[in-house]
Amino acid sequence: MIGKTHKVGREKARLVIGKARKVGQEKARFMIGKVRKVGGESARFVLGKVRKVGRENARFVLGKVRKVGS
DSSP: OEEEEESOOSSOEESOEEEEESOOSSOEESOEEEEESOOSSOEESOEEEEESOOSSOEESOEEEEESOOO
16 A cells, blocks of 8 residues: 555555545545545545545546535
């Protein structure tokens, strides 16, 4: 890991560049930026910020994703 990983639960946090906080059971991999309060989805290859995302898959996100439902 390159950066910080706080309060990561059961998932595998690998190759994280930046911060990963309060991530649930999903796999946080290859993140560049910040991921906060992500639900049961898998956040991969995220560039930017992902906040309050529901159960959908947040992959290859460039920019910001806020309050996306399922």
